[in-house]
Amino acid sequence: MSSGRDRTAPLFWLLFAGGGTASAMLLPVMVAITGIAVPAGWIGEDDLAALLRNPITRIVLVGLVFLFLFHWAHRFRYALVDLGLGWLGKQAWLFYGLAIAGTIVAGLTALRL
């Protein structure tokens, strides 16, 4: 990069914002389903298994895993810098690499219906 500026930065900000919006809108209700409805017995084991084996559910979950992981990677990196752990937060490849790896695992698993 001749200018010395990080041209990938806008991409990561975009993924951070996309994941932030998706998690703001969807995470509470998802947590309520697996953390309240399931233990309360409002949704049974067979029903949950059927829901998770639905191809649409699997595609949506992989998309959310991708967005959520990039949201975490970006925000947590900056939080580490603010906590005085900049040496760790600056290892961008580590955090975005984990986000990519998690997305690949989710994607490959989702294909195995």
Next chain:
Amino acid sequence: MTKELHRPLPRSWWLRKATYFQFMIRELTSLAVLAYTGLMIWALLSSSSDAADFPEFFDFLTGPLSVWLHMIVLALALFHTGTWIALTPKVLVLWRDDERVEPDVIAGANATLFLVISGAVWWLVMG
């Protein structure tokens, strides 16, 4: 050679003021997002056709540890939703003719959207 003047900041700076603390908690809600993503990946893994451990996954969800962790994640997730929606008027500046759309209207629309989406997902899954 000039030396940059740098006043070291103690690592506990965010414990000094309530607003600093709220800022740090907001940033750390990303750990709740990460934790729940782990659960989503486990859900996908355990429900694959060649996996036999779905009962284990279901047992975990119905156990006390999972319920406690879910309550922590829920609190952080709601804090993330609230702070995220509160910021939407700063990111999304809308103009109607020559008048700026009131920030409260934009945040209110996003809060309404959150409630509608939550209701729709709950109804889709539970209905």
